[in-house]
Structures are given as C-alpha cells and as structure tokens.
Amino acid sequence: MHEPYLDKFFTGDTLAASRLMSIVERGGLEAEDVLDALFPRTGRAYRLGITGLAGAGKSTLVNHLIRCYRKDGLTVGVVAEDPTSPFSGGAVLGDRLRMIDSQGAPGVFIRSIASRGSETGFSEKAGELADVLDAFGRDVVLLETIGIGQLEYKIRFAAHTTVVVLTPDAGDDVQSLKSGMMEIADVFAVNKSDRPGGREYAEDLRSMIKLRSRGDGWDPLVVATVGVTGDGVDELAGAVRLHREYLEARGLREEKRAQALRARVESLAEEKLREMLWQNEYSKSRIDGLLREVAAGRKSPYQAAAEIVKSVLAGNRDRS
Amino acid sequence: MHEPYLDKFFTGDTLAASRLMSIVERGGLEAEDVLDALFPRTGRAYRLGITGLAGAGKSTLVNHLIRCYRKDGLTVGVVAEDPTSPFSGGAVLGDRLRMIDSQGAPGVFIRSIASRGSETGFSEKAGELADVLDAFGRDVVLLETIGIGQLEYKIRFAAHTTVVVLTPDAGDDVQSLKSGMMEIADVFAVNKSDRPGGREYAEDLRSMIKLRSRGDGWDPLVVATVGVTGDGVDELAGAVRLHREYLEARGLREEKRAQALRARVESLAEEKLREMLWQNEYSKSRIDGLLREVAAGRKSPYQAAAEIVKSVLAGNRDRS
Numbered sequence: 317m318h319e320p321y322l323d324k325f326f327t328g329d330t331l332a333a334s335r336l337m338s339i340v341e342r343g344g345l346e347a348e349d350v351l352d353a354l355f356p357r358t359g360r361a362y363r364l365g366i367t368g369l370a371g372a373g374k375s376t377l378v379n380h381l382i383r384c385y386r387k388d389g390l391t392v393g394v395v396a397e398d399p400t401s402p403f404s405g406g407a408v409l410g411d412r413l414r415m416i417d418s419q420g421a422p423g424v425f426i427r428s429i430a431s432r433g434s435e436t437g438f439s440e441k442a443g444e445l446a447d448v449l450d451a452f453g454r455d456v457v458l459l460e461t462i463g464i465g466q467l468e469y470k471i472r473f474a475a476h477t478t479v480v481v482l483t484p485d486a487g488d489d490v491q492s493l494k495s496g497m498m499e500i501a502d503v504f505a506v507n508k509s510d511r512p513g514g515r516e517y518a519e520d521l522r523s524m525i526k527l528r529s530r531g532d533g534w535d536p537l538v539v540a541t542v543g544v545t546g547d548g549v550d551e552l553a554g555a556v557r558l559h560r561e562y563l564e565a566r567g568l569r570e571e572k573r574a575q576a577l578r579a580r581v582e583s584l585a586e587e588k589l590r591e592m593l594w595q596n597e598y599s600k601s602r603i604d605g606l607l608r609e610v611a612a613g614r615k616s617p618y619q620a621a622a623e624i625v626k627s628v629l630a631g632n633r634d635r636s
Numbered sequence: 637m638h639e640p641y642l643d644k645f646f647t648g649d650t651l652a653a654s655r656l657m658s659i660v661e662r663g664g665l666e667a668e669d670v671l672d673a674l675f676p677r678t679g680r681a682y683r684l685g686i687t688g689l690a691g692a693g694k695s696t697l698v699n700h701l702i703r704c705y706r707k708d709g710l711t712v713g714v715v716a717e718d719p720t721s722p723f724s725g726g727a728v729l730g731d732r733l734r735m736i737d738s739q740g741a742p743g744v745f746i747r748s749i750a751s752r753g754s755e756t757g758f759s760e761k762a763g764e765l766a767d768v769l770d771a772f773g774r775d776v777v778l779l780e781t782i783g784i785g786q787l788e789y790k791i792r793f794a795a796h797t798t799v800v801v802l803t804p805d806a807g808d809d810v811q812s813l814k815s816g817m818m819e820i821a822d823v824f825a826v827n828k829s830d831r832p833g834g835r836e837y838a839e840d841l842r843s844m845i846k847l848r849s850r851g852d853g854w855d856p857l858v859v860a861t862v863g864v865t866g867d868g869v870d871e872l873a874g875a876v877r878l879h880r881e882y883l884e885a886r887g888l889r890e891e892k893r894a895q896a897l898r899a900r901v902e903s904l905a906e907e908k909l910r911e912m913l914w915q916n917e918y919s920k921s922r923i924d925g926l927l928r929e930v931a932a933g934r935k936s937p938y939q940a941a942a943e944i945v946k947s948v949l950a951g952n953r954d955r956s
Contacts, residue, residue: 351936352936352939355933357933358933359933574927577931577937578927581926581937582941585913585941585942588941588945589909589948593905603901606901607898610897611893613678614676616672617675618668618904619672621904624901625908625912628909
C-alpha cells in the first residue's frame with residue numbers, strides 16, 4: 317500500500333518519492349490513486365523538455381543545466397528516457413550516474429524509465445513521473461527524451477520549454493532538418509559545435525529561423541554548445557530563461573498547462589472507454605458471433621463495429 | 637453519389653474502381669457505404685505485402701512481380717505507400733509510372749496513397765483500398781509499404797505473405813537487423829545482391845534464420861535479387877508461392893483473414909466509441925466545466941476522465 321509513502325512523501329522523503337514513482341511507473345489502479353492524491357500539489361514546477369537524436373549529447377547538457385539550476389538555489393528533478401530495456405542492463409544509466417557529480421545530493425532527483433517497446437506509453441508515463449517530482453516540490457523538472465519519429469511531438473504537451481539538441485554532423489545541412497523539429501523547438505542547442513562547420517551550422521540555423529519567422533511571437537533561439545567543456549551552457553540556460561519570461565509575460569504558461577491537462581483528460585477518457593469496450597462480459601459474448609458473420613460476408617466490419625458499440629452501451633445501461 | 641459507380645464497378649469498369657478508391661481514401665460515411673457494399677465480394681484476392689526501407693528497391697521488385705503474375709494470366713492490383721505528400725509533388729510516383737510498362741493495361745491497377753503525416757492511418761487505408769481491388773476481382777493485390785518504425789508490423793494484418801526487402805549496404809551486418817523485421821518476414825529479398833558482400837549477406841541471413849528456427853512451421857526464405865537486371869525475381873515469386881501453399885495446406889490463409897477482420901472490427905469499434913465521446917453534445921457541454929475543475933486542482937485528470945465517460949453513457953441512455 318502507498319498510504320505510508322504518501323505521508324513521508326509530503327515531508328520530503330526521497331525514498332518515499334522513489335517508491336511512489338515506481339508505483340506510478342507500474343501503472344494500474346494503485347498508480348491512479350497515487351496520482352489522484354498528488355494532483356492538487358502539481359502545477360508549480362517549470363517543465364523543461366530536452367529532445368534530440370541518440371548521441372547528440374543530451375545527457376551531458378542536462379548535467380550542465382542541473383549544475384546551473386543548483387547554483388541558483390533551485391531544486392531539480394529529471395525524468396530521462398532510457399533506451400536500454402530494463403532487461404538488457406542499464407549501461408546508459410550507469411554512465412549517467414557516474415557523470416553526475418551532484419547525483420544523490422538532496423537537491424537533485426533523477427529517474428530513468430525504459431522506453432523500448434512502448435512508443436506512445438513513454439510520454440504519458442514521463443508526464444506522470446514529472447507530476448510526482450512536481451508535487452515533491454522540485455522547482456525545475458527536466459524531461460529528457462530521444463527524438464525519433466513522431467515521439468518528439470508529444471513532449472510539447474508536457475513541457476513549458478522544449479530544447480532540441482542537434483549536432484553538426486558530416487553531410488548534414490540545415491535544410492535537411494525535419495520540419496517537426498522546427499515546430500517543437502523553443503530553443504535549439506547546436507552541440508559539439510567545436511567540430512568543423514559547427515559555428516556555421518548554428519549561423520545557418522539562425523538565418524533559416526529568421527526567414528521563416530512569422531514575426532508574431534517567439535522565434536526559436538539558437539545556442540552553440542560544447543557539452544564536454546561546458547562552453548555555451550550558461551547561454552543555453554539564459555535562452556531557456558528568456559523563453560520562460562516570454563511565456564509568463566503573456567499568460568502562456570497557464571495556457572500550456574491547461575492544454576496539457578485537456579490532452580491528458582481526453583486520452584484518459586478514451587482509455588477508459590476502450591477498456592470498457594473490451595473488458596465487458598456482455599460484449600465479449602457477442603463479439604465472436606459477430607466476427608463469424610463478418611467472416612461469412614454477411615456483415616461488413618463497419619456494421620459489426622456499430623453493433624458491438626451499441627451492445628456495450630446497452631449492456632452498460634442494463635446494469636446501471 | 638457512388639451508386640452509379642458501384643454498378644459500373646461490378647461490371648469491371650476501371651474508371652469506376654478509381655473513383656470508388658478516391659471515395660474510400662477520403663474516408664467518412666460515404667467511404668463506409670462503399671466498403672459495406674463491396675465487402676461481400678472480398679476475401680478472394682491473395683494479398684502480398686512488400687516492405688523495406690526507402691531506397692531498398694521495393695518498387696522495382698514490385699514491377700518485376702507484376703510481370704511474373706501477368707505472365708501467369710493473373711490480374712494484379714497494387715496499393716503503394718507514396719512517401720511524397722500530395723502537395724510536394726509526386727516525383728516517386730512519376731518515376732514509377734514511367735518504369736511500369738504494363739501500367740494502363742487492363743490487368744494491372746496501381747494506386748499510390750500519401751503516407752506523410754498519418755502513421756496509423758496508412759495501414760488501415762491501404763487495407764481498405766486492397767478490399768476495393770479485391771472486390772474488383774484482382775487475383776493478386778500487392779501492398780507496398782515503407783518499413784520504418786512500428787509501421788511495418790501492421791502490414792501483417794492485411795497481407796497473407798510479407799516480403800521484407802533488404803540491401804547489403806556498407807557496414808550493415810545481419811546481426812544488426814531489427815528483430816521486428818525477423819518477426820514479420822515470410823520471405824526476405826536481399827536486393828542489390830550484386831554489390832560486394834551481397835551473396836554473403838544472404839548466406840548469413842539464412843544461417844541466422846536456421847539458428848533461430850523453432851522447427852515447428854515456416855522459416856523465412858531468403859532470395860538474392862538484383863532489381864535492375866531482374867535476377868532472382870522468378871525465385872522470389874517462387875518463394876512467395878511456396879509460402880502461399882504452406883498457408884493453404886494448413887488452413888492458415890483463412891485464419892489470417894479471420895485475424896485481420898477481427899483486428900479491423902476492433903479498431904473500427906474503438907474509433908466509433910471515440911467519435912461518440914468527443915462529438916457528443918452532452919459531453920461537450922460538460923467537458924469545459926470539468927477541465928476548469930482540473931485546472932483548479934479540485935479534480936484529478938483521472939477523476940475528470942471517469943466523469944466524462946459516465947456522462948457520455950448517461951447521455952446516450954437518455955436519448956435511446
């Protein structure tokens with residue numbers, strides 16, 4: 317049971333926070349209870365998303381940002397997507413733990429979660445774990461995700477500011493940037509910018525952003541960084557701060573939260589309805605019969621689907 | 637209206653088939669009507685999926701397979717995923733049309749659909765267009781899809797046999813093959829096998845399949861092909877035929893169709909329920925109020941979701 321953990325959690329007990337995060341990560345009804353209990357205390361933390369391809373140096377930049385925020389006296393939580401599965405060992409996590417000198421210090425709390433095999437699941441779980449860290453009183457919560465395919469879009473719903481980390485690799489040019497990247501970035505970090513062509517890449521990116529500017533709000537800032545030396549990291553933290561000030565001056569921070577909550581409620585409602593559909597005894601008993609009709613060509617898939625929905629609703633009505 | 641097209645469609649009119657496919661591609665209620673009307677005539681065509689990364693040479697192999705099947709006197713339909721958006725022009729499709737000498741001949745019908753921007757949508761639309769071609773009487777329907785991310789898994793539900801097209805590119809070795817590829821392939825085409833290391837790649841793949849064999853059914857066949865010259869294409873068609881015979885001898889062809897229909901009905905039922913949730917006036921009027929409660933921290937997202945579902949069901953009950 318989680319009740320004793322909740323009490324300890326609210327007194328700032330790190331172990332209790334860790335236990336509650338494990339419960340949330342497992343999911344199910346107990347996770348729901350925990351999140352219900354924590355929800356009224358969320359909404360205070362600033363959520364910063366860091367996304368980019370594997371190998372771009374996200375973790376190193378995250379470590380630098382942690383130091384920046386700690387220097388300012390802020391507490392930090394991190395939810396990091398770990399591309400290694402829980403079964404194949406945690407090499408990436410291991411590296412990371414060694415790299416972070418502040419790990420274990422009371423002001424920093426880092427949680428890695430496995431992403432393999434659940435493309436849609438990650439962003440929701442990450443958002444829920446961020447909620448736990450938020451309710452735990454972290455001033456800043458960093459969400460580190462690996463941007464592949466459509467996943468990177470979703471970070472938007474959980475983060476106030478999104479940093480996209482790029483590297484000026486051989487053969488890349490700014491034109492080949494996926495348009496999705498342009499749409500989600502509030503700040504670009506051009507990392508490993510000490511490589512040949514690095515500064516030019518950042519310049520090209522700035523020019524492209526200028527060309528595309530609609531002039532009616534925020535144009536993504538571009539910061540050249542070198543993760544290994546820490547060059548440009550203060551500028552990166554500064555760019556994030558500018559975006560935060562931009563959001564807060566216009567009431568957009570609250571709007572972002574409202575949007576994220578709406579998306580969350582909608583997705584939870586759909587999930588509940590879907591569960592109802594397939595875990596309903598009344599409908600189960602009818603589905604096989606309908607599928608036989610479909611296989612025989614007597615009903616179309618659309619007709620069968622309509623009948624299933626109708627019978628689930630009827631079954632629900634009879635019971636209530 | 638589609639009624640006149642339906643009559644012509646059933647007499648084998650290609651233009652009517654093309655119009656009905658456009659209606660199906662657009663979706664909505666009219667598409668549903670068309671698919672309902674055609675459904676009793678589906679289930680006869682053999683569905684062959686061809687998947688692989690962009691540039692692997694899928695289209696060239698598809699063109700060769702079309703010629704093979706035409707030589708055998710079979711009619712062919714093709715549904716091809718076109719990675720160019722309808723707005724950015726159809727360079728890929730243009731190339732393909734020039735390449736296919738049999739295009740426009742009555743025995744071949746090719747339909748390209750845009751895939752950009754709808755990761756889940758493609759496989760469903762492709763399956764529905766395959767239904768149209770099936771009802772139109774095509775003996776073989778080829779489904780050509782670009783295998784990236786999770787998409788390739790879904791082809792299974794629509795295809796009887798799935799060919800995964802690989803190329804022995806620099807630096808690749810068989811060990812690095814995504815395990816998903818192994819799971820969906822009934823046949824591997826190692827294309828561009830005249831490249832250095834091509835034959836060895838095919839051999840390595842065969843060895844790996846042998847090692848992993850569970851010995852209880854079908855082990856994927858490996859065929860070395862050279863799209864440009866047509867080498868190995870007859871062997872590829874032969875491998876597909878062997879898999880088809882394997883399925884038919886064990887009643888697995890019908891089982892695959894039953895599975896695909898079940899998946900289709902389930903996904904349609906979920907879609908209908910989801911529509912009901914968000915297009916329901918009764919729930920719309922409550923959602924904004926609930927979201928305000930959530931934003932104020934008085935209700936958690938889980939509680940709000942549960943209330944929305946409850947009110948949709950109640951609203952539906954009151955009306956019926």
